[in-house]
Amino acid sequence: xxxxxxxxxxxxxxxxxxxxxxxxxxxxxxxxxxxxxxxxxxxxxxxxxxxxxxxxxxxxxxxxxxxxxxxxxxxxxxxxxxxxxxxxxxxxxxxxxxxxxxxxxxxxxxxxxxxxxxxxxxxxxxxxxxxxxxxxxxxxxxxxxxxxxxxxxxxxxxxxxxxxxxxxxxxxxxxxxxxxxxxxxxxxxxxxxxxxxxxxxxxxxxxxxxxxxxxxxxxxxxxxxxxxxxxxxxxxxxxxxxxxxxxxxxxxxxxxxxxxxxxxxxxxxxxxxxxxxxxxxxxxxxxxxxxxxxxxxxxxxxxxxxxxxxxxxxxxxxx
Numbered sequence: 001x002x003x004x005x006x007x008x009x010x011x012x013x014x015x016x017x018x019x020x021x022x023x024x025x026x027x028x029x030x031x032x033x034x035x036x037x038x039x040x041x042x043x044x045x046x047x048x049x050x051x052x053x054x055x056x057x058x059x060x061x062x063x064x065x066x067x068x069x070x071x072x073x074x075x076x077x078x079x080x081x082x083x084x085x086x087x088x089x090x091x092x093x094x095x096x097x098x099x100x101x102x103x104x105x106x107x108x109x110x111x112x113x114x115x116x117x118x119x120x121x122x123x124x125x126x127x128x129x130x131x132x133x134x135x136x137x138x139x140x141x142x143x144x145x146x147x148x149x150x151x152x153x154x155x156x157x158x159x160x161x162x163x164x165x166x167x168x169x170x171x172x173x174x175x176x177x178x179x180x181x182x183x184x185x186x187x188x189x190x191x192x193x194x195x196x197x198x199x200x201x202x203x204x205x206x207x208x209x210x211x212x213x214x215x216x217x218x219x220x221x222x223x224x225x226x227x228x229x230x231x232x233x234x235x236x237x238x239x240x241x242x243x244x245x246x247x248x249x250x251x252x253x254x255x256x257x258x259x260x261x262x263x264x265x266x267x268x269x270x271x272x273x274x275x276x277x278x279x280x281x282x283x284x285x286x287x288x289x290x291x292x293x294x295x296x297x298x299x300x301x302x303x304x305x306x307x308x309x310x311x312x313x314x315x316x317x318x319x
Contacts, residue, residue: 011077013084014063018056024091025052028098037101041194042202047104048095050202054218055087058159061221062134065152072137079133086127093120106170106185108178121170128163135160147228147247154255155224158262162217165266169210187211190272198276205276208269217262220255227254240301249300257293264289 031045038044062083066076093116097104104120107113135156143149172178173186186193191207203209228251235241241250268275268282278286 009067011063011066011080011084013081014059014066017084017087018059018063020088021052021055021059021091024095025049025056028052028095031098039098039101040103041197044098044101046202048091048098051091051094055091057222058218059084059087061225062131065138065156066134068143068152069137069141070143071141076134076137079130079137082130083127083134086123086130089123090120090127093117103183105187106183108184109182124166128160128166131156131160131163145244145248147231147244147251148225150248150255151224151228151251154251154259155220155222158220158224158255158259159218161262162214162220165210165214165217169214189269203275205274207274208272209275210266210269212269212275213262213266216258216265220258220262224251224255224258227251246300250297253293253296253300256296257289260289260292 028045028049032043032049035043035045062080066073066080069076094104097107097113097116102109102113105117107117135153138153138156141149143152169187170185172181172184173188173192175181176184176186178184183193187210188195188204189208189210191204195207196205197203198205201211201215203212228247231241231247231250235247240246264282264285265275267285268278273279273282
C-alpha cells in the first residue's frame, strides 16, 4: 500500500483538526514566551498548549483506528466527524478565554463566562459519547489477529475511562456553591487549584490531582497499540515474540497493568495525595502491581510450541 493511499484512507476531518491543533500548539508556545500573564497559578497559554498537543495525539490515533475498521465505516466516519467538531469547539472556547485572561473551566464569574463553560461542557459530553461509539465499533470488529484486536479495543476502553475522570472534576469542591461561587469544580483534591505544582504538567505537589488519571487513561489510546508494534519490531530478534499467542498474552498483561496503574493514580488523587509524595499504602499497591505484572509477563512468554515464523499483525500490515 502506497503512502498516498494510506493517507487518503485516514479520516479527513480528524486529520484536519490534528493539523489545526499542531498550528495552535505552535501559537500557544509563542504565547508562553511573550505573554507573562498568569491564570490560576499557571501561564495563561499553558492550557491551550497542553490541550492542543493532547488533541493532536488523540485525533491522529482515532483517524488511524477508524481506517482499520473492516465494517461500519460510515458509522465510524460520522462518529469521527463528531469528535473532530467537538474538539474544535472546545479548543475555540479554551483559546478565546486564554486570550481574554479568563478561566475556561469551571468559570461562573459572569453570565458570559458561565455560558461559555456550559457550552464547552456540552461538547465534552458529545465528544465522549462519539468516542464511545468508536469503541463499540472496535469491539464489534474482527481484525486479522487477536493481539491487534485487543490492543485497539482495550486502548479505546481505557481512554474512555480516562476521559470520564473529567466529569468528576465538575463536582463542587468544598466551599463552592452552585449559583453563588464564581468557580464551581476543580481538578485538585484536598487543596485549592493554582497551588504549588510540578513543572511542565502543572500537577499539584501538595494535594491530589484528577488530571493525572485523566492523562494516564486517555493516552492508553496510543500506548497499547504502540506496545504491540514494539513487540512486532522485536520479533525478528526474539523468537518467542514471533508467536501471535505470546504477543496476545503480553498485550493482555500490559493492558491489565495499565488499568491497574490508572486505578492506582485515581485512588491516590481522590485521597488528596500528590503524585510525588506517595504514602505507604500507595507504594505497597504499586509494588503489588509491579510484581503481578512481572509474573504475568513471565507467564505470557512461556510458549508450548516453538514459533516457525513471524506472522505480521493487522497493525503491522497497515503501518
